[in-house]
Amino acid sequence: MRRLALVALAAAGLSACSAKLPKDVDETALTQAIGRSIGSPSTCVIVADGQGRVVWRGGGYITCSRNLPSCDGGQTTAEATLKAGIGKPARFASCPSGTGANTVGWSVGPVPTGPGKPTRSLTYVAVMEGERALPGLEIKERAERAFAKAGF
Incomplete structure (x- = not known):
């Protein structure tokens, strides 16, 4: 029983330290805006x-x-690209992703801060891959509009 209590306490402590979206950003609106746009x-x-x-x-x-x-x-993952892009200017790229018509589009950079909003020091990566993947510049523009709709 004591061991269970310690595990519960440790889990609560870890969740208290986990990073979260800013309080004034609507997570549901962000999910919907990203889903609709890219x-x-x-x-x-x-x-x-x-x-x-x-x-x-x-x-x-x-x-x-x-x-x-x-x-x-080279080859990379979204998480690796995100970590490499923290604190750097926005970048976007597109290229073939293999044989056939598949392409990959990347956008990585600072999450834009809306007028009157505090600086948040957040970075994003957005990537699409497939026959209908958007180019990196288009992903950037759509992602940034979605961030604005969510309250960033």
């Missing part, structure tokens, strides 16, 4: 704080963990 089964969007802790994820773990062409000659 959502598909092959889409991953992750938002992280300045320390690289994930505060929001749109897309399944498998989708966000896939190795995809980085468009600079």
Whole structure:
């Protein structure tokens, strides 16, 4: 019984320290806006704080963990691209992702801050892969509009 209490206490402590979206950002609105603007089964969007802790994820773990062409000659995952982009200017890229018509589109950069909102130091990555994947610049524009709709 004592062991169970310690496990529960440790879990509560970890959840208290986990990164979260800012209080004035509507998570439901963010999920819906991302889903409407760039959502598909092959889409991953992750938002992280300045320390690289994930505060929001749109897309399944498998989708966000896939190795995809980085468009600079290598392979990478959404999480690795996000961590490499923290604190850097926005970047976007598109390239073929294999044989056939499949392409991959990447956008990574700071989550824009709306007028009158505090600086949040959040970074996002958004990636799509497949026959109908949007180009990186289009992903950037759509993701940033979705962030604005959610209250960033």
